[in-house]
Amino acid sequence: MTLPLDLHLHHRPWAVFSHDRRYRYKLTRDWNAELPRMGIVGHNPSTAGEHRNDRTVCRLIDFAKRFGHGGFDLYNLYAGVSTDPKLLNLLRDPIGPDNDDHLAQLADEHDFILLAWGGYADPHRARTVTARLWHAVEPRGGTLATLGWTSSNQPRHPLYLASTTALQSLTATPHHDYADIDDRWSQLIADTDLDAPTHVRRAG
Template sequence: MRRLIAEMPNTYIRSLADISEDGRYRYELSRTWDDALPSIAFILLNPSTADAYTDDRTVEHCVAYARRWGYGTVSMYNLYAYRTTYPKELEAQGFPIGPQNDEILKSVAASGIRIIVAWGNNAPAERINAVMAIIGRPVECLGINKNGSPKHPSRLSYNLQPQAWPY
């Protein structure tokens, strides 16, 4: 795995992306703007093109929520580490979790960091159950879809507060 760390003047003091050597998997993406403030984690469905140098819409939304809630770092993880801008491609690829993804999720859960789940409607129940077993503690979300899944942040209002996700 290669770790990319970028200095992004005027935006973040640190930007990190843990991406597999072949570029197919992204295990972690984080943005830091204030080291004196606590950190928060989001668990989403799958990563797209964002890396240590480039944000996408989802990253921008997660950063905005974290800033508004008083955090200085936001880290993003995923149910599936396979990088694609098309979530339906996950199924075509056999729902590739990524060789290191579950170990990284275990580490996040063990850290005690506040976790917001936000993978939207398209996650298979088996994977949700596996990840919730890894986390092993209550999590929060930005809202709940009609099917009970946690809402994805990209199309939600910025003034939301986290709520318990009743897994």
């Protein structure tokens, strides 16, 4: 008998939880060490852990394989574990005390980062995290990507998207003022709380 959400990978599964397991800061999945790995930022953790995939993680594995990657590190805007993102506000600290440190690690280790948190995110939190990621990867010529946009101009969640969904990317280009990028990217990377590079502030 097969359990579709159980983990069937041949490489190391790994997850970083808080000691009380109320927060999951990082989830790693590897299947091909010869291919590049990608970073992903979702909304919040659900039931996936060291030895189990939930539906979202299974879907992300499918997309990552199609995009030519051999694994990923999954982080989240909110580290609070919940099967219902609408109930995160019941937590005293839905973001998690160490989550921003882990997101900084993501920005240091990955030059390609997929944003995939859907429409439930607080817009200010989404902008803050995206701007920090962009601020980190832009000098290295890195890329942020989405699987399209929600009606509220947030990156779409992967769960119910067609397997043929195309990436929409923002890649840093030397000596470019980014004035012609999609306005949704301009809004997402423009966090006025950060001292972003001048050419990013001019975007859009």
